[in-house]
Amino acid sequence: MTVETRTAETPIVRTQTQNVWLDAADELAAGRGAAAPDWIRRIRAEGRLRLAEVGLPGPHDEDWRLTNGKPITEGRFRIPSPKAVASGADLDLSPFNFPGLDAPLLVFVDGIFSPGLSHIDRLPIGVTVSPLATAWLASPHLVKPHLGHLAQSGGEPFTALNAALFENGAFIHVTPRVATGVVRVLHVATQFSTEGSERRMTPPMAPSMVHPRSLIVVDESSEITVIEDRVSLGAQPALVNAVTEIVVGANARVHYYNLARENKASLAVASVYASQARDSHFASHTALLGGRLIRSNIYPVLNGEGCTSLLNGFYIPTGSQQHDTNMIVRHAAPHGRSRQFYRGILADQSRAVFSGRIIVEEGAQQTDARQTDMNLLLSNEAVVDTKPQLEIYTDDVKCTHGATVGQLDPDAVFYLKARGIPEEQARGLLVFAFVNEVLDRMELGPVRDGLAAQLRERLAGTEQ
Numbered sequence: 001m002t003v004e005t006r007t008a009e010t011p012i013v014r015t016q017t018q019n020v021w022l023d024a025a026d027e028l029a030a031g032r033g034a035a036a037p038d039w040i041r042r043i044r045a046e047g048r049l050r051l052a053e054v055g056l057p058g059p060h061d062e063d064w065r066l067t068n069g070k071p072i073t074e075g076r077f078r079i080p081s082p083k084a085v086a087s088g089a090d091l092d093l094s095p096f097n098f099p100g101l102d103a104p105l106l107v108f109v110d111g112i113f114s115p116g117l118s119h120i121d122r123l124p125i126g127v128t129v130s131p132l133a134t135a136w137l138a139s140p141h142l143v144k145p146h147l148g149h150l151a152q153s154g155g156e157p158f159t160a161l162n163a164a165l166f167e168n169g170a171f172i173h174v175t176p177r178v179a180t181g182v183v184r185v186l187h188v189a190t191q192f193s194t195e196g197s198e199r200r201m202t203p204p205m206a207p208s209m210v211h212p213r214s215l216i217v218v219d220e221s222s223e224i225t226v227i228e229d230r231v232s233l234g235a236q237p238a239l240v241n242a243v244t245e246i247v248v249g250a251n252a253r254v255h256y257y258n259l260a261r262e263n264k265a266s267l268a269v270a271s272v273y274a275s276q277a278r279d280s281h282f283a284s285h286t287a288l289l290g291g292r293l294i295r296s297n298i299y300p301v302l303n304g305e306g307c308t309s310l311l312n313g314f315y316i317p318t319g320s321q322q323h324d325t326n327m328i329v330r331h332a333a334p335h336g337r338s339r340q341f342y343r344g345i346l347a348d349q350s351r352a353v354f355s356g357r358i359i360v361e362e363g364a365q366q367t368d369a370r371q372t373d374m375n376l377l378l379s380n381e382a383v384v385d386t387k388p389q390l391e392i393y394t395d396d397v398k399c400t401h402g403a404t405v406g407q408l409d410p411d412a413v414f415y416l417k418a419r420g421i422p423e424e425q426a427r428g429l430l431v432f433a434f435v436n437e438v439l440d441r442m443e444l445g446p447v448r449d450g451l452a453a454q455l456r457e458r459l460a461g462t463e464q
Contacts, residue, residue, distance in 0.1 A: 022052055024079055025164040032082075033167065040136055043148045047163025056157050066353045066385045067324045071293050072267050077209035077239050079165070080110040093117065096186065096231045096261065101446035103182035103227075104129050106170050110190055110238075111210030113168055117186075126178035127224075128171070132215060135171035142173050147215055150245040150273035156297060158269045162243040166213035169242075172226060176219040176249070182444065185228045187212055189238040189266060209239035216246045216254070220277075223253040225444060230270070232263035232290065239267045250277040250304060255285070257447055258298075261454075262290035264319060271297040278304030278333070285442050286313030287451055288323045289458065298327040302336040302364075309338040312441045316458060317350035317382075324353040329371075331364040338368075343435045344375040345459070346382035357389040360397050367394075371401040376408070376434050431459050 025048040033044060056073040057064040091109065106129060107117035113131040120129045128139070136143045151159050170185040189208070218224055230240055240262070248254050260268060268291050274282050288294050300309050315323035329338045344352050354373045375384045388401035408430055416426035435455060442448040 020076060021056070021161060021164070022048060025051070028079070028165060028167070037136060037140065039140075039144055044164055044166070047160045047165075050160040051157070051164050054157055054160070056161065063326060063355070067293075067295065067322060069293070069295075072239060072269070075239065075267070076206045078206045080112070080208045080210065082112050091117065091188065091190070091233065093186065093188065093231075096229065098446040098450040100449075101182065101184075101444075103184050105184045105186065106131065107186045107188065108168065108210075108212060109188045110208055111167065111187075111212060124178065124180050126175040126222075127180045128173040129183055130171050132169040132171040132213060133167065135215075139173075142217065143171065143215060146217055146245060146247050147213075148245075150247070150275050151243045151271065156271055158241055158295070158297075159243055159271050162211045162213060162241050162271070165209075165211040165241075166243070167211070169212040169214040169244075170216075170228070171214070172216045172224070174218045174222040174224050177221045178219075179223045182225045182227065185214065185226065187228075187230045187240060187242065188233060189231070189240060189262065190233045207237040207239060209241065212240070212242045214242070214244040216244065216256075218246075218248055218252045218254050220249040221251045222249065225255040225257070227257040227259065227444075227447060229257075229259040229261065230268060231261045232266055235263050235265055237265040237267065237292070238262075240270075242268070242270045244270075244272045246272065246274040246282070248274060248276045248280040248282050251279045252277070253281045255283045255443065257442070257444065258284060258286045258296070258313075259451075260286075260288045260290055260294050260296070262294075264290060264292060264321060266291050267293050269295045269297070272299065274300040276300065276302050276304060276307040276309065279306040280304065281308045281310075283310040284312065286311075286325070288313070288315035288317070288325070289454065291321060291323070293322045293324075295324045295326065298325075299330070300338075301330045301332055302338065303332050305333045306335045307333065308336070310441070311338070311340040312342075312438055314343045314345070314435050314438045315352055315354075316345045316435070316455070317352055318347045318458070319350060320348070321350045322352070323350075326353075326355045328357045328359060329369065331358070331360045331367045331369065334364055335366045336364060336368070338370070340371040340373075341438060341441065342373045343438050344373070344384055345378065345431060345435060346375065346384055347378040349379070349381045351382070352384045354384070354386040354403070355389070356387070356401070357391065358399055358401065359391045360394055360399065362393045364394055365396045367397040367399065369397070369399045373403045374434075375403075375405045376431065377405065378407075378431070428456075428459060432456060
């Protein structure tokens with residue numbers, strides 16, 4: 001065990017495991033991170049300090065008590081070197097496309113921006129899409145007022161880790177009164193190595209880790225749809241610890257799709273922070289499909305009067321997968337309306353955690369908030385813990401929450417069988433219908449249809 005001293009009076013004791021993360025932050029600060037602007041280096045330094053103070057969460061932390069985070073917190077990871085990550089232009093990413101969707105695309109391969117796979121050259125007037133590391137140099141007046149202000153290092157420990165180690169991500173900006181279409185951001189984990197001119201996939205000595213930081217700023221009376229998608233090539237493990245900050249201007253509308261489609265060995269923490277000005281609308285659609293362990297954090301704050309928020313999503317772990325959803329919806333102004341609709345389908349020995357909290361602050365009268373989490377167990381060995389919560393500090397509100405856990409209704413199965421549908425097909429229809437309500441709320445047809453096809457394929461391989 002070593003001791004790092006911040007001041008003479010306050011020694012900070014850290015374990016050997018913490019050293020791995022802090023050493024990585026020190027290596028970044030002394031190496032290629034040294035070329036970043038002072039204010040970027042300051043965000044990283046604050047993240048490192050916070051990480052040294054609190055470390056990563058363990059079983060005694062309330063927010064992680066029900067999830068085994070040891071694959072992440074006790075893992076050994078490495079940051080890929082840009083020299084070891086080729087341009088990626090030869091990668092076949094077609095399996096991850098959504099037929100019928102043609103949109104500007106930013107691609108990051110093992111955390112490194114890939115110009116060869118990206119296409120952002122035909123953007124509408126008033127829309128900026130670029131790597132974040134490009135934007136903080138070219139347009140600091142757009143980035144600096146927002147980066148790190150929503151996702152502060154003092155909160156979620158993995159946000160502090162991201163702040164200490166982030167190098168790039170997506171930057172999207174929409175100027176006032178611009179209604180644009182769809183922008184895709186694709187994070188690809190490959191576990192590739194390079195030897196001379198030959199590029200091949202090999203298991204590294206330690207799995208790679210990347211910490212993407214994305215910033216989306218949508219100004220007054222504008223609208224955009226953003227798809228942020230995490231995928232894997234190959235079956236090797238990797239850690240992705242992503243943070244996305246979304247600033248929704250007055251009367252603006254943001255539709256955000258957060259898709260987790262990694263392989264079943266991967267580890268991921270994805271934290272989304274959103275701030276809403278008056279009369280704005282923020283919709284988040286989350287699909288948790290892959291990963292050995294996935295933690296999805298969503299933290300919208302309805303700062304202005306008359307805001308609406310929709311958090312819509314599903315999690316479908318199989319095998320021994322763990323899917324953990326944690327959300328806090330904070331109503332900070334009057335006349336806000338929020339809805340949380342989540343569905344979970346668990347098979348085999350999988351585990352899921354749903355923790356949803358609605359906070360209505362003092363003075364946020366006429367708040368209308370509703371939270372629903374429904375779960376379907378396809379196995380006697382699957383386990384789900386669901387914890388809906390309300391914290392209300394004002395009067396004259398309408399808030400409800402509810403959670404259910406159950407199995408397929410045998411009467412419904414019998415009804416379909418009586419009409420000539422084979423039992424296996426009947427069960428499949430009922431399971432898909434259970435989650436289809438979430439899909440129906442996804443307005444983007446190609447994504448909705450693509451996820452529906454993936455769900456049918458995934459559910460066909462589960463024992464029902």
